[in-house]
Amino acid sequence: MHIHDAEACVRLVPIFQNLNQAAITAVAGLVHERHVHAGDTLFLAGTDADALYIVAHGQVKVTQDTVSGREQMLRLLQAGDFDGEAVLFTQTEHNNNAVALTDSQVCTISRGDFQKLLHATPELALNVLNALGQRVVALENQATAASTASVAERLANYLLETSAAMGNAKFDLPLRKKDLALYLGTSPETISRRLTTFADEA
Numbered sequence: 001m002h003i004h005d006a007e008a009c010v011r012l013v014p015i016f017q018n019l020n021q022a023a024i025t026a027v028a029g030l031v032h033e034r035h036v037h038a039g040d041t042l043f044l045a046g047t048d049a050d051a052l053y054i055v056a057h058g059q060v061k062v063t064q065d066t067v068s069g070r071e072q073m074l075r076l077l078q079a080g081d082f083d084g085e086a087v088l089f090t091q092t093e094h095n096n097n098a099v100a101l102t103d104s105q106v107c108t109i110s111r112g113d114f115q116k117l118l119h120a121t122p123e124l125a126l127n128v129l130n131a132l133g134q135r136v137v138a139l140e141n142q143a144t145a146a147s148t149a150s151v152a153e154r155l156a157n158y159l160l161e162t163s164a165a166m167g168n169a170k171f172d173l174p175l176r177k178k179d180l181a182l183y184l185g186t187s188p189e190t191i192s193r194r195l196t197t198f199a200d201e202a
Helices: 003-011 021-028 111-120 122-148 151-166 177-184 188-201
Strands: 032-036 041-043 051-057 060-065 071-077 097-100 104-110
Touching: 003 021, 003 032, 003 051, 003 104, 021 111, 021 122, 051 111, 071 177, 104 111, 111 122, 151 177, 151 188, 177 188
Parallel strands: none
Antiparallel strands: 032 104, 041 097, 051 104, 060 071, 060 097
């Protein structure tokens, strides 16, 4: 991976923003790039978690298996989103599954490499703490929005985010309607009706 591409990937992530160029270059030197196809698995629950995952391009779903064996989608990772920040600080296992919904470019940074850099770059350590705090606030806001926004608003936001991730205004839904309905807190029938309404209004 060219250093320019690695730096571009690093700059997508909030925990690396506001670093000086020297620190950005240092983090970029830790990056490993992966190209994955739609349907490819990035990681599975129960496997060793030893890297931060950064979505440079594309869309990845993070899911959890319920007690009844059903798949529950927890969140969507779009360009600039990241997963696995906790593993940068402690040895653990993945609690969730991650599968690419579209062809995607993913950057990874291993825990061991990152911890060495944290010791050498206190500024980076402060950025990580600030970013994690912002992530908590964002998740709280997301939960509030999910409980107050209408289904049409939530679906419209999802379509806009997916369009941006795929770089095209016209696309096939990367999620099955039942998964999308579960993610948005509604029924597949409601999703179908809303999509029809959007199409009629276009």
